[in-house]
Amino acid sequence: MENRxxxxxxSDGRELFKKNSLKKAFILFDEIVNINPENAExxxxxxxxxxxxxxLGKAVKAFNKVLALDSNxxxxxxxxxxxxxxxxxxxxxxxxxxxxxxxxxxxxxGFQSSGINQKFSAKHFEIAEMYFTYNRYEEALSEYNKACxxxxxxLEIRVKIAKAYSKKGYVSKAFEVLRSLKSxxxxxxxxxxxxxxxxxxxxxxxxxxxxxxxxxxxxxxNEEIQMYLSLSKNATETNLNA
Numbered sequence: 001m002e003n004r005x006x007x008x009x010x011s012d013g014r015e016l017f018k019k020n021s022l023k024k025a026f027i028l029f030d031e032i033v034n035i036n037p038e039n040a041e042x043x044x045x046x047x048x049x050x051x052x053x054x055x056l057g058k059a060v061k062a063f064n065k066v067l068a069l070d071s072n073x074x075x076x077x078x079x080x081x082x083x084x085x086x087x088x089x090x091x092x093x094x095x096x097x098x099x100x101x102x103x104x105x106x107x108x109x110g111f112q113s114s115g116i117n118q119k120f121s122a123k124h125f126e127i128a129e130m131y132f133t134y135n136r137y138e139e140a141l142s143e144y145n146k147a148c149x150x151x152x153x154x155l156e157i158r159v160k161i162a163k164a165y166s167k168k169g170y171v172s173k174a175f176e177v178l179r180s181l182k183s184x185x186x187x188x189x190x191x192x193x194x195x196x197x198x199x200x201x202x203x204x205x206x207x208x209x210x211x212x213x214x215x216x217x218x219x220x221x222n223e224e225i226q227m228y229l230s231l232s233k234n235a236t237e238t239n240l241n242a
Contacts, residue, residue, distance in 0.1 A: 006035050013045060022049050040069040044076050056083055074100050078119050085126065097123060121151035128160065137168045155185055159194050166198060174198055189215045193225060205232055 009028045016025035026049050032042035047062030060083055066076035077100035084093035101120065128143030141164045148157040158181045165174040175198060181191040196211035212229045216222060 006032055006039065009035075010039070010041060013042070017045055017048070022052065025049065038069055040066045040073055040076075043069070044073065044079075047076065047079060051079065051083060056087060059083055072103060074103055075119070077103075078123060082123060082126070117150045118154075121147045121154065121157075124150065125154075125157060125160075128164075132160070132164060132167075135167070137164050140164045141168070155181060155188050156190060159190050162194060162198070166201075171198065171202065187218065189219055189222070189225070193228070196228060200228075200232060208232055 009032050013025045013028035013032070016022075016028065025045065029042045029045045029049070032039050033046070036042075043062050043065045047059045047066065050056070050059035050062055060080065063076045063080035063083070066073050067080070070076075077096050081093045081097040081100065084090075084096065124143045124147035128140045128147060131137070131140035131143060141161065144157055144161045144164060148154070148161065151157070158177055162174040162177040162181075165171070165177065175195070178191050178195040178198065181188065182195060185191065192211045192215040196208040196215070199205075199211060200208035209229060209232055212225050212232070216225045216229065219225065
């Protein structure tokens with residue numbers, strides 16, 4: 001009887017969680033762990049609720065409990081790794097992440113449907129951003145490429161790859177990445193904006209303005225693009241009047 005009750009609570013809790021009814025969901029998941037202190041899935045959802053609410057200490061405890069009950073719970077390992085990284089426990093985060101990464105490599109393809117690739121991609125992207133901030137562009141490129149391979153639909157990652165190439169001095173490679181991205185996804189304006197900035201940095205003002213003008217046609221109210229166009233035109237006029 002308890003098992004049926006537990007199953008019903010878990011199902012109802014998941015639905016409430018999906019609807020962002022976190023307080024109601026919390027009550028159900030908390031009841032589950034009182035019924036069965038070894039229900040890893042309930043602890044996993046409790047950890048997510050704590051994380052969303054900013055109660056990171058409780059979230060860490062909940063995810064650690066999940067892993068104590070089920071060491072193969074990859075989602076909990078990734079969630080825990082993200083939190084530890086956020087609070088500055090970088091080495092602990094790295095160890096947990098690498099263990100989870102190794103496990104997922106050995107999983108069957110069917111497991112990918114849970115969105116695990118996107119979660120790994122987000123983690124690689126997060127690490128890449130940290131490397132980029134500290135001018136470690138080689139490591140940043142490696143992590144951006146891993147992120148892109150895991151989540152190719154996230155086009156912003158390819159813009160970041162181009163920026164990393166540019167910072168390393170591989171400007172022609174950066175142009176190649178952005179031109180390919182623009183060709184494949186003409187409506188993705190950040191590629192055009194970044195391509196314009198790359199042209200402008202090389203002194204190709206006309207080419208830069210062309211990219212931004214074309215982008216502005218697709219999004220006439222985009223203030224960022226308007227700003228770049230205005231600055232480039234003012235700079236051109238200043239040079240002409242010098």
